[in-house]
Amino acid sequence: MFGTPEPWKIEAAERLVRYSRIADWLLVALVAIAATILLWLARRSVSEQFRARQGTERIVLGLMVFCASAAIFVTIGIVFALTFETIKFFQIVPVTEFLFGTSWEPQIPIREDQVAAEGAFGAIPVFLGTIVISAVALFVAVPVGLMTAIYLNEFAPHRVRKAVKPVLEILAGVPTVVYGFFAVLTVAPAIRQFAASIGVDVAPNTALAAGGVMGIMLIPFISSFADDALSAVPRSLRDGALALGATRGEMMLNVLFPAAIPGIVGGVLLAVSRAIGETMIVVMAAGLIAKMTINPLDSVTAVTVQIVTLLIGDTSFDNPKTLSAFALGMMLFLATLIINVFALRIVRKYREIYD
Amino acid sequence: MxxxxxxxxxxxxxxxxxxxxxxxxxxxxxxxxxxxxxxxxxxxxxxxxxxxxxxxxxxxxxxAFTQTHLRLEVFVDPDKVDPDKLKRGKYEEMLAASLGAYFPDVDMSSRTASREVTQLLSSGAEFNLRDRVMADASLIGKTITIKVPASDNFDQLNKGLIKRDTPEENRRLDDAEIARFDTLDAAGVISTPLNTTLITSADSRFPELAGLKGALVGSFWALLVCFVVSFPLGIGAAIYLEEFAPKNRLSDIIEININNLAAVPSVVFGLLALAVFLNWFGMPRSAPIVGGLTLALMTLPTIIIATRAALKAVPPSIREAALGVGASKQQVVFHHVLPLAMPGILTGTIIGLAQALGETAPLLLIGMNAFITSAPTTPFDSATALPTQIFIWADSPERGFVSRTSAAILVLLTFLIMMNATAIYLRSKFERKW
Incomplete structure (x- = not known):
């Protein structure tokens, strides 16, 4: 069917077969020699003075140090990857334009002669969108989460508390892609319908839908942090307030809650960092076009939406469109890092005071 | 006074x-x-x-858990299939002929009329027939009974998702099409069995043929890679930090670092994987191995934190007793402390893996949202994962994908519930109060 190959090909193939047979034998011989040498070495080192455990333990300890530093390598990897690509981006687009520009149109012409927008990389409207959506999320999550924590911590019968807490935790365990679909399928149409019934025009992918659903996701997060903070307040403060004649409600609002404020603030800050880093809900439910608006009824985009949409599909690392995603990622990483460090410090410091 | x-x-x-x-x-x-x-x-x-x-x-x-099927008597026409080239047979025409028997007034020789009738069938129907014939060539010349999926619109009609009382111009099926469906229904051809396609086949452009097999296998490989990488690394790191690390600046830095890593947004891990694994190391795009590695980096802090808590819960008396009879420090840890802490470690690991199973954003960035119509056989093949498949289907315009997205989510949630239930069971069964 394919014809007979040329003689040189046959010769080459035969030589290849011969060589690989020799290589196989060499491999066997090498392994045998190595095994003999090692066996002899091992046999020789077995003596009354030989401390096998020390050597092994040194190796195991080394392995464990390696494991522990893996976490550091991950951080270094993140910082390097982001910095490297971000610097490349800033060589094309000036930093000031990125940080202070008010127009975000990352579509750049693919071919030379294509009529397309030049591409504008002012990230302010993108940041603004993230802020609007996060604000909506916190507007839902903070009051509901705090009230839940207050009730469960002080007023709920033991059985209710035991039943409600794990059920609330389910909300935290649902994957975000599910929330995203929920926002698109149920919440956004519901909001539109409600708004239409009172005569308000709402964008189909309004920030309210994405933010509201994100808020639902954050409820258990805030409530468990607030619950921990309330539980950490020493019993003497509660008992003191009750002994002075305060009702349990007054004790909660005037004594426990103010005493737990630092812990609660820490929890809320962590929730903020969650909200700005949250990706799937906004990718599915928020808009794509960056607008300079703080109106939550409008469609806004977010940092994470831009990162994902810029990088989905074909990616080459030499155009500002792709690189701008890394610059946005850098901003996201820095913002969450600062908030996290701050929040963890507050939470930890506060715990130490009462411990 | x-x-x-x-x-x-x-x-x-x-x-x-x-x-x-x-x-x-x-x-x-x-x-x-x-x-x-x-x-x-x-x-x-x-x-x-x-x-x-x-x-x-x-x-x-x-x-989406059921699928409308048509049971047809098909004559495998020897004129339309050559036994030597079974793959090239005109199976669509055979199906059309068999379907035409129910509509004596339709002229099946006319192309447009015939197409209107075969619209009832999914475009995957001919492949069902082809596979049957290819598996058993002796069927040629015989009449066989075969069950083929109906196309998406008729599936929706059968399930009541396309309402018959909507005005015709707003409906996706006109009255004639509905009448044809009813003819078949009256003839007892229509049935609605369990939708096994949802589990047994991979993705497809057509909702009635799309399944989760590719995503399930892809998620399995990714989670396996994630487990193999993050479990030993996490336990090693936790043991070192909890039992051996000197209390110095470096240990402090590692500790703060791990806590912060646990709170880094998942999309940033996706950026890391894209820049390092794909761009610098040149690993394959869309492959579960890259997805698994990325998820491993994200799961690592969770496992480290859970393992440290489990190790801390083992009382010092165990350590002291072991040290007392002459065990070395590592023997104490590996022979006594670690086995006692194992249930706690496994619980934390399963919860970490459950989180990894639901993670979507980093997988999107490394391209695990590709359209792939076959299940991967190795971790190096292109694949999707369950959450990314959900994302793809949620973005698809066909109506049939709405219910399939929900069904896929229910499958994902079932897995998550099973994993978390296992973790809770392990904890309650093996937890010790000292």
């Missing part, structure tokens, strides 16, 4: 204090009731949202 004198000074005042308290008490209690009411309202809001979430998924998802 002063209390007594002051009381003596004004007997009326003490009463008025009590009075004052009593007057205010009703108001204060009302305030407390209000606070409680807010609390209950907040809990009810959260719970009702959970209910709405689950309810809307169930109500949109359950139709």
């Amino acid at each position: 002063t209390d007594i004198t002051s009381e003596k000074a004004g007997p009326g005042r003490s009463r008025s204090t009590t009075e004052l308290v009593r007057q205010g008490l009703a108001r204060r209690n009302r305030k407390q009731k209000l606070l409680q009411g807010f609390g209950i309202a907040a809990i009810l809001f959260a719970l009702s949202m959970l209910l709405v979430l689950v309810g809307s998924l169930l109500s949109t998802g359950y139709p």
